[in-house]
Amino acid sequence: MNDEIKTSEPVRITGEDVESRVCSLSEAKSIAEAKGMDLIEINSQASPIIVRIASYEKMMYEMKRSAKKAKQNASKPLKEVQLSANIAAHDIETKANKAKEFIEEGSKVKVVLSLKGREMARRDENKKSLLDFITIMGDVATPESMPRDEGNRTIVILKKK
Secondary structure, three states, X not given: OHHHOOOOOOEEEEXXXXXXXXXXXXXXXXXXXXXXXXXXXXXXXXXXXXEEEEOHHHHHHHHHHHHHHHHHHHOOOEEEEEEEOOOOHHHHHHHHHHHHHHHHHOOEEEEEEEOXXXXXXXXXXXXXXXXXXXXXXXXXXXXXXXXXXXXXXXXXXXXXX
16 A cells, blocks of 8 residues: 555556556656545556555455345345145145245245154155155256155255255
8 A cells, every 4th residue: 555565667547536657657656645534555566566546445445245145145044945745736736836046045945744643654655745846946956965754843944056
């Protein structure tokens, strides 16, 4: 920033109310001083080095704010859809449409197949409704892993394709 930038090469200046162009470092510093702003090094690896004329405090505030917003958007909740072994085909489609909405919002969907009593004796046959649900969701989502059994429930988590 400002006097900490050391280079003998010309620099490319950018910023609001500034025409992007290549000039000497001393000329860039004088432009920044005339505007009452700071000269901030953006990319030292580029040729020529890129510097921006802006308020350093304002730029840091906006970077922190955008990082905070990105962090909030990254942690979407896990939504859950429950199925049963003898669910009707139309009900599966209705639940799949709702799950598609969740996935388009950016959430992951946890699909839970609950088995009761004698349904657990024929677990493989009763997983058919879960597999039908996964195939309906195939155009929007993919399973993170194979369905896993946990007691009387079979769980699979779907994520956006």
